[in-house]
Amino acid sequence: MSKDRGQWSSRIGFIFAAAGSAIGLGNVWRFPYMAGQNGGAAFVFTYLICVMVIGLPVMLAELSLGRSTTRNPVGAIEAIKGNSLWRGVGILGVVTGVAILSYYAVIAGWTVGYMVSTAIGKELDFNAFVASPGTVIFYQALFMLLTILVVSGGVQGGIERWAKILMPLLLLLLVVLIIRSVTLKGSLAGIEFYLKPDFSKLDFNVVLQALGQAFFSLSLGMGLMITYGSYLSKEDNMVSAGLQVALFDTLIAIMAGFVIFPALFAVGENPAQGPGLVFVVLPKIFKAMPLGNFFGAAFFLLLAVAALTSTISLLEVPVAYFVDEKKWTRTKAVWILGLVTFLVGIPSALSLGASSIFTQINFSLIHQKGLLSIMDFIWGNFSLALGAFLLSIFVGWIWGGSKALAELRAGTGHFTWQGEGWLLIIKFICPIVIAIILLNLFL
Numbered sequence: 001m002s003k004d005r006g007q008w009s010s011r012i013g014f015i016f017a018a019a020g021s022a023i024g025l026g027n028v029w030r031f032p033y034m035a036g037q038n039g040g041a042a043f044v045f046t047y048l049i050c051v052m053v054i055g056l057p058v059m060l061a062e063l064s065l066g067r068s069t070t071r072n073p074v075g076a077i078e079a080i081k082g083n084s085l086w087r088g089v090g091i092l093g094v095v096t097g098v099a100i101l102s103y104y105a106v107i108a109g110w111t112v113g114y115m116v117s118t119a120i121g122k123e124l125d126f127n128a129f130v131a132s133p134g135t136v137i138f139y140q141a142l143f144m145l146l147t148i149l150v151v152s153g154g155v156q157g158g159i160e161r162w163a164k165i166l167m168p169l170l171l172l173l174l175v176v177l178i179i180r181s182v183t184l185k186g187s188l189a190g191i192e193f194y195l196k197p198d199f200s201k202l203d204f205n206v207v208l209q210a211l212g213q214a215f216f217s218l219s220l221g222m223g224l225m226i227t228y229g230s231y232l233s234k235e236d237n238m239v240s241a242g243l244q245v246a247l248f249d250t251l252i253a254i255m256a257g258f259v260i261f262p263a264l265f266a267v268g269e270n271p272a273q274g275p276g277l278v279f280v281v282l283p284k285i286f287k288a289m290p291l292g293n294f295f296g297a298a299f300f301l302l303l304a305v306a307a308l309t310s311t312i313s314l315l316e317v318p319v320a321y322f323v324d325e326k327k328w329t330r331t332k333a334v335w336i337l338g339l340v341t342f343l344v345g346i347p348s349a350l351s352l353g354a355s356s357i358f359t360q361i362n363f364s365l366i367h368q369k370g371l372l373s374i375m376d377f378i379w380g381n382f383s384l385a386l387g388a389f390l391l392s393i394f395v396g397w398i399w400g401g402s403k404a405l406a407e408l409r410a411g412t413g414h415f416t417w418q419g420e421g422w423l424l425i426i427k428f429i430c431p432i433v434i435a436i437i438l439l440n441l442f443l
């Protein structure tokens with residue numbers, strides 16, 4: 001084993017790191033704007049079903065594959081199936097990691113920009129902010145640099161330490177913001193939008209968005225959980241660890257919705273306005289609070305840290321691949337991949353008004369306009385769902401469900417009938433349901 005590989009110091013270390021990867025902009029930025037665009041409660045309800053029925057089983061599949069092989073996604077597949085076409089699934093994960101990180105760092109940069117401006121009491125106009133090329137690229141570059149510095153520190157030193165301290169603080173601040181939001185005048189309509197499903201709003205497109213969001217939020221479909229699982233020890237109870245991560249992640253997303261939607265309706269904003277949603281609504285909440293600048297700056301700081309524990313995980317997958325398979329040093333892999341990712345992300349950074357080509361570009365098949373939204377759909381929804389589809393077939397049928405199940409049972413007190421249920425889902429339900437939802441995109 002190369003010295004540039006690592007292991008978690010404890011199971012708690014893994015839970016914090018995996019939760020740190022899962023909890024991020026997906027929960028606070030992406031979930032509310034997707035729910036707002038897709039009919040509110042009907043989306044939320046579908047999302048919860050996707051997390052429980054598809055997301056959690058796929059997470060266990062990735063973790064078992066990772067721990068059993070102790071490799072990155074490409075190496076893990078190779079360890080089982082040799083140099084076959086299946087390696088392509090791992091490669092897809094590596095590419096997807098770079099692609100998601102490229103635009104994710106842009107949004108993460110916005111949070112830093114909002115933190116600074118809130119702290120100094122300057123009110124930002126969202127549209128003007130994202131249309132200024134120098135500003136968005138500056139913050140994007142800053143965020144990539146932070147990510148690079150942490151990832152070059154290695155698994156334990158870098159990733160674990162950050163997640164442990166700041167995640168609990170984020171939870172606390174969310175509670176404060178929920179209280180402020182639901183006590184605003186006119187917030188009730190928002191709670192209704194968020195919780196009372198109108199199923200006539202449900203169609204295949206909404207289901208695809210909800211499924212994609214489940215994978216995105218739980219960090220699934222590109223082998224991140226294979227990679228993080230590979231740093232687990234054989235004595236760890238992966239099943240309960242995975243369950244805790246999924247619960248915690250879902251809790252944060254649901255809480256973020258309780259912050260955004262009541263306030264959104266109280267101030268009469270449009271729920272379907274897209275990626276800028278939380279950046280428009282949050283400052284209004286802070287404005288209506290005593291010590292609003294302080295709470296606002298603290299919130300954007302914690303959100304930036306949550307985003308950082310996610311960006312480091314997105315970079316870790318390609319890094320682990322180049323360290324394990326190509327024998328690069330960690331430092332070399334981190335810097336080269338970080339730089340490439342930054343360059344790939346620049347067009348996305350410019351796609352909210354700074355450059356008209358990237359802003360106007362549209363993809364009619366999926367009704368998305370603007371490069372950032374298109375990238376987010378292709379990589380953050382489609383590619384993750386495709387990856388999860390292929391991984392469930394690989395684990396259930398190629399590796400063999402019984403071997404995966406044995407790996408999951410090691411370190412687990414009981415996973416008897418639940419294990420059989422998991423096997424059934426990973427072999428049949430996951431591939432079939434994901435395939436139907438994906439195919440429908442082209443029909």
Ligand code: TRP
Nearest residue numbers: 022024025026216217219224310
């Ligand atoms: N889950 C993170 C979020 O919700 C994003 C993320 C980090 C991710 N690592 C990932 C998504 C790996 C898919 C795969 O913000």
